[in-house]
Amino acid sequence: MGDNKYYTLAEGCPFPSNKTTVMIRDRQGGGLGLLQDTQLIETLAHFSRERIPERSYGEFEATRDCSDFTCASFLNKVGKKTPVLQRVSTVGAESGSADTARDVHGWSMKLYTDEGNLDWVFNNTPVFFVRDPIKFPSMNRSHKRHPQTHLPDASMFWDFHVGNPEGIHQLMVLFSDRGTPKSPRYMNSYSGHTYKFTKADGSFKYAKIHVKTQQGIQNFTREEATKIAGENPDYMIQDMFEAIERGDYPVWNVYVQLMTPEEAEKYEVNIFDITKVWSHKDFPLQQIGRLTMNRNPQNYFADIEQAAFSPSTMVPGFAASADPVLQARLFAYPDAARYRLGVNYQQLPTNAAKVQVYCPFQRDGKMRFDHNYGGDPSYVGSSIKPTKFYQDVEGSNPAALYLHTDHEKWAGEVSAYSSEITDADFVQPAALWEIIGRDPGHQDRLISNLVSSVKDVQCPELRKAVYSLFSRVNKDLGLRLQERTEASIKAAA
Numbered sequence: 001m002g003d004n005k006y007y008t009l010a011e012g013c014p015f016p017s018n019k020t021t022v023m024i025r026d027r028q029g030g031g032l033g034l035l036q037d038t039q040l041i042e043t044l045a046h047f048s049r050e051r052i053p054e055r056s057y058g059e060f061e062a063t064r065d066c067s068d069f070t071c072a073s074f075l076n077k078v079g080k081k082t083p084v085l086q087r088v089s090t091v092g093a094e095s096g097s098a099d100t101a102r103d104v105h106g107w108s109m110k111l112y113t114d115e116g117n118l119d120w121v122f123n124n125t126p127v128f129f130v131r132d133p134i135k136f137p138s139m140n141r142s143h144k145r146h147p148q149t150h151l152p153d154a155s156m157f158w159d160f161h162v163g164n165p166e167g168i169h170q171l172m173v174l175f176s177d178r179g180t181p182k183s184p185r186y187m188n189s190y191s192g193h194t195y196k197f198t199k200a201d202g203s204f205k206y207a208k209i210h211v212k213t214q215q216g217i218q219n220f221t222r223e224e225a226t227k228i229a230g231e232n233p234d235y236m237i238q239d240m241f242e243a244i245e246r247g248d249y250p251v252w253n254v255y256v257q258l259m260t261p262e263e264a265e266k267y268e269v270n271i272f273d274i275t276k277v278w279s280h281k282d283f284p285l286q287q288i289g290r291l292t293m294n295r296n297p298q299n300y301f302a303d304i305e306q307a308a309f310s311p312s313t314m315v316p317g318f319a320a321s322a323d324p325v326l327q328a329r330l331f332a333y334p335d336a337a338r339y340r341l342g343v344n345y346q347q348l349p350t351n352a353a354k355v356q357v358y359c360p361f362q363r364d365g366k367m368r369f370d371h372n373y374g375g376d377p378s379y380v381g382s383s384i385k386p387t388k389f390y391q392d393v394e395g396s397n398p399a400a401l402y403l404h405t406d407h408e409k410w411a412g413e414v415s416a417y418s419s420e421i422t423d424a425d426f427v428q429p430a431a432l433w434e435i436i437g438r439d440p441g442h443q444d445r446l447i448s449n450l451v452s453s454v455k456d457v458q459c460p461e462l463r464k465a466v467y468s469l470f471s472r473v474n475k476d477l478g479l480r481l482q483e484r485t486e487a488s489i490k491a492a493a
Helices: 038-048 133-142 154-163 165-174 222-231 235-245 261-266 300-305 324-341 390-394 423-436 442-454 460-471 475-492
Strands: 021-025 031-033 057-062 081-090 105-113 116-123 195-198 204-213 251-259 286-295 318-320 414-417
Touching (some): 031 324, 038 133, 154 165, 154 442, 165 423, 318 324, 423 442, 442 460, 460 475
Antiparallel strands (some): 021 031, 021 414, 057 081, 057 286, 105 116, 195 204, 251 286
């Protein structure tokens, strides 16, 4: 085939684009993914099986009665406590890599509520690199090791981000001081995605969730992070473990931003775009709870390595929005868990709900270690032993249990969609650059952090593209980055 190779799916079928997702679009910029999107399903399912990645306990306490916007039981009474399992991890790096390496940190929580488990699969940054789900595996690979050299590769990293510049907001965060936090105790976490808090009458509000540390934000400089990486690559693990062991329990306040559907239709920002944030002035933070981590795992493998988190694990009163990347994660995360841990991963003690589970339509499979529902019918519609439902036993409104709401009327064409880059993608990064400027020396540190990465890009044309990308945020930023990077390369020659 030589240089005439063209893109196909795994079975050899030619495909016209590797950046599109098939979905039903709505007027607000959201979209529902479809099972007929062979490229997306194939890409996500394969990605989950390429590598087996590596994987404290505490409580969530409601600090207000939230029944005015959700029927979720764990939020319906001030002082109500819910057990929590928390796992903080790197995103780009593998297990065993230095905790202090510049990276996004995943922040997953499993809330064992009295209505089943709720997983909050967050990051320590409020935005993300991509908003088109088909790009997620590519983004992830570009941050990992080169497939030939097996070394971290700056050219690969920047080649992806120049070609997909919607991630500029996240890059600004990553290369700021926030990219090298001192410890999980000193970092915030964010839902990033837009979710919905729903009520039994079918009404809902869109929400973004913020988990803010009471210990205060503390970060390393690049030089400090590099030094500690060589001296103690497990620094963050050790810091968190020892703090809890000595009774210095870390605490976070949990807040929400709420937006009505009517406000969402008029808002200047696409609320389903995970590369954007909502203005705190327009939608102020409202505290709903407090998170305290007060117990270390007794066995890391049993409690943490085997833990599986998925944004699809939800409870009544909490639902997914039409955020396209979130829609893809609803499939990808449990699919990955079934591959990595087995089809019955929900039965592992660390993943098991604290309430009754009765799902006789999921039977057998490897590592089944309960009674497998005995002789109960394994099919729907049985008259021999009719299935009872929550609303029959508890007398609740079944509308509260559905993940869709009356506001959403999905009527439209099924289309292949890929988002476009516009000047609007650089408005919030430019504002962040100005905010960083209020902290003496922070802009200079951000540029230094960028230089330390961009100087390793071998291709001059690719470096120029990186400078152009940051010049769209701020001309002075792009110019200073170029001057300092090229000077660094010249000095090393």
